[in-house]
Amino acid sequence: MTIADALATEISSVLGELGIALDDTVVHLERPARLEHGDLSSNIALALAKQVGSSPRELAGRICEALQARTIEHVVSVEVAGPGFVNFRLANSWLHAVLVAVVAEGVDDYARLDLGRGERVQVEFVSANPTGPLHVGNGWLGSYGDALARLLRRCGWQVSTEYYVNDTGNQIRMLGESVLARRSGNAVPEQGYQGAYVLELAERYEGPDSVEDAGRYAAEEILKSIRLTLDRLGIVFDEWYSQASIEESGKVTETIALMRARNLIYEEGDATWLRSTELGDVRDRVLIKANGDATYLAGDLAYHRDKFLVRGFERVIDVFGADHHGQVASLEAGVEALGIDRSRLEVKLGQLVSLVSGKMSKRSGNYVRLDELIDEIGPDATRLMSLMSSIDQSTTLDLDAVTAKSMDNPVFYVQYAYARISSIGRVCEERGVIRREIDEVDLSVLGHPRELDVLRSLYTLPSVLREAATERAPYKVTNFVRTLAGEFHGFYHDCRVLGDGVSEAETQARLWLVEATRVGLSIALTLLGVSAPEQM
RNA sequence: GCGCUCGUAGCUCAAUUGGAUAGAGCAUCUGACUACGGAUCAGAAGGUUGGGGAUUCGAAUUCCUCCGAGCGCACCA
Numbered sequence: 001m002t003i004a005d006a007l008a009t010e011i012s013s014v015l016g017e018l019g020i021a022l023d024d025t026v027v028h029l030e031r032p033a034r035l036e037h038g039d040l041s042s043n044i045a046l047a048l049a050k051q052v053g054s055s056p057r058e059l060a061g062r063i064c065e066a067l068q069a070r071t072i073e074h075v076v077s078v079e080v081a082g083p084g085f086v087n088f089r090l091a092n093s094w095l096h097a098v099l100v101a102v103v104a105e106g107v108d109d110y111a112r113l114d115l116g117r118g119e120r121v122q123v124e125f126v127s128a129n130p131t132g133p134l135h136v137g138n139g140w141l142g143s144y145g146d147a148l149a150r151l152l153r154r155c156g157w158q159v160s161t162e163y164y165v166n167d168t169g170n171q172i173r174m175l176g177e178s179v180l181a182r183r184s185g186n187a188v189p190e191q192g193y194q195g196a197y198v199l200e201l202a203e204r205y206e207g208p209d210s211v212e213d214a215g216r217y218a219a220e221e222i223l224k225s226i227r228l229t230l231d232r233l234g235i236v237f238d239e240w241y242s243q244a245s246i247e248e249s250g251k252v253t254e255t256i257a258l259m260r261a262r263n264l265i266y267e268e269g270d271a272t273w274l275r276s277t278e279l280g281d282v283r284d285r286v287l288i289k290a291n292g293d294a295t296y297l298a299g300d301l302a303y304h305r306d307k308f309l310v311r312g313f314e315r316v317i318d319v320f321g322a323d324h325h326g327q328v329a330s331l332e333a334g335v336e337a338l339g340i341d342r343s344r345l346e347v348k349l350g351q352l353v354s355l356v357s358g359k360m361s362k363r364s365g366n367y368v369r370l371d372e373l374i375d376e377i378g379p380d381a382t383r384l385m386s387l388m389s390s391i392d393q394s395t396t397l398d399l400d401a402v403t404a405k406s407m408d409n410p411v412f413y414v415q416y417a418y419a420r421i422s423s424i425g426r427v428c429e430e431r432g433v434i435r436r437e438i439d440e441v442d443l444s445v446l447g448h449p450r451e452l453d454v455l456r457s458l459y460t461l462p463s464v465l466r467e468a469a470t471e472r473a474p475y476k477v478t479n480f481v482r483t484l485a486g487e488f489h490g491f492y493h494d495c496r497v498l499g500d501g502v503s504e505a506e507t508q509a510r511l512w513l514v515e516a517t518r519v520g521l522s523i524a525l526t527l528l529g530v531s532a533p534e535q536m
Numbered sequence: 537g538c539g540c541u542c543g544u545a546g547c548u549c550a551a552u553u554g555g556a557u558a559g560a561g562c563a564u565c566u567g568a569c570u571a572c573g574g575a576u577c578a579g580a581a582g583g584u585u586g587g588g589g590a591u592u593c594g595a596a597u598u599c600c601u602c603c604g605a606g607c608g609c610a611c612c613a
Contacts, residue, residue: 030552033559043555046593056593082556083593129613169613191612243613271611282539282609289611296613325540326608351541352606388561389549394542394606401547401562410561416575427572460552467552479550482560493569493577500571536575
């Protein structure tokens with residue numbers, strides 16, 4: 001139980017004493033933006049004032065008085081401030097207790113949560129068409145999906161990651177035509193793929209002059225190189241699911257039958273339609289074209305039926321680029337048409353990554369390849385850069401700045417903190433300094449503002465992970481790790497761990513502070529998929 | 537034209553989901569170790585949160601309304 005939970009319990013109990021019912025108001029403690037407002041703060045009086053029928057300050061005063069009458073561990077003072085906040089000031093001992101918890105639970109167990117309660121969730125991401133190399137935007141959402149999966153796993157979900165391979169349809173046909181055109185020395189068709197990689201594939205392709213064969217060959221080759229690129233970033237997929245396998249299996253027919261049984265299918269103009277307007281879409285959608293082919297949507301719905309009803313995922317998270325938002329309404333309608341509660345499907349739309357010098361487009365052939373970026377700044381920097389901000393925010397990448405100043409990248413700042421920690425360990429070894437067991441060490445000597453700042457950061461990690469997981473926002477972990485690294489650099493600068501001017505007691509306590517920091521950095525970096533080097 | 541997603545310091549992004557004086561990094565200027573790795577630390581400057589209304593104890597956040605940007609509006613995938 002954290003100190004915040006303990007204080008929330010005390011407040012609830014005090015409210016009971018005062019005869020105030022909570023109804024659905026939840027007591028929760030926040031860390032004020034300013035330290036002068038105390039270590040923890042509650043806005044409960046502001047939230048309940050109207051219901052109770054008194055002014056927020058007056059109510060806060062009563063709550064405060066009742067709290068002052070109690071003895072609560074670590075609490076030094078309780079006071080009313082501002083419009084009616086109840087602020088708690090805590091003794092440093094609460095942070096020393098945090099340190100003990102961090103090192104006792106360690107990398108595996110500190111800030112390991114059970115929010116998901118074992119729920120089976122599938123995260124589908126990247127799923128780029130195998131018609132060309134991945135570009136930077138794919139890498140951004142790839143890092144996002146992978147980090148989200150790691151985060152959800154740590155927070156108690158049972159996660160499976162998946163790449164949906166669009167290995168059929170017009171785009172593959174067009175790819176085949178482009179390869180054949182290049183092989184025979186002709187111009188690539190208007191809607192075809194112009195990139196240099198098509199020329200390379202044409203040179204290697206030894207099959208017949210068949211669009212299907214050439215397309216299948218090219219798609220397979222491109223998919224191989226996509227896997228290699230993703231490998232470089234440590235992005236792992238549990239499943240690679242073929243769209244062609246769906247269309248060949250008869251699952252589309254079964255899926256349509258299911259919707260027909262719910263009276264949501266009709267025929268018109270030789271085509272088969274889904275009555276999606278009844279389920280919130282702006283128009284009805286064709287599932288089977290007049291020529292008998294299934295549309296992309298039909299395949300996609302069969303795919304989602306497979307996710308939910310065949311494989312039994314309780315929740316599915318689809319990560320799409322914002323340029324696919326047009327298909328969300330029909331997908332959601334279709335899922336509901338299958339009798340699946342639409343709240344079980346979450347579609348996360350990632351805003352597009354644009355470059356300072358023009359935007360990226362796969363067709364035009366002038367986009368920036370993910371491999372090029374990794375070549376320039378390395379996999380760690382690529383991952384951290386892509387996890388710096390919310391995917392709801394459209395990001396602009398200044399390629400010149402990122403590549404030219406790669407030594408100034410935030411990833412080095414964070415990794416440097418880890419390397420410094422490792423360095424302290426090496427120096428200890430050289431000088432024969434031995435860290436004693438933590439219960440033999442007096443942690444109360446840790447009182448320097450820099451030391452307390454580090455511990456305060458570590459205290460926030462569980463709530464950071466809770467927020468990041470529930471909001472599907474791994475960038476919050478990036479913010480955390482940057483803050484923790486910053487606090488550690490400050491500590492390192494002002495508080496010497498080893499040396500002549502440092503007492504034995506300080507050295508021992510600080511060695512444990514260093515170890516706790518290592519645990520915190522390690523947890524966060526692992527979630528982000530960024531390495532923690534012992535030397536740089 | 538309709539719809540979706542957005543608009544925060546010169547630039548790239550935060551803001552405890554409605555909380556107290558909107559914060560970091562980069563860039564600019566000024567400082568700091570004979571000591572565990574200076575890829576560090578400290579300070580200064582930088583804002584009418586696109587504009588205007590509304591809701592309430594309280595708004596960058598919610599609701600209208602303009603302005604601007606990106607994307608999408610197929611029997612393509």
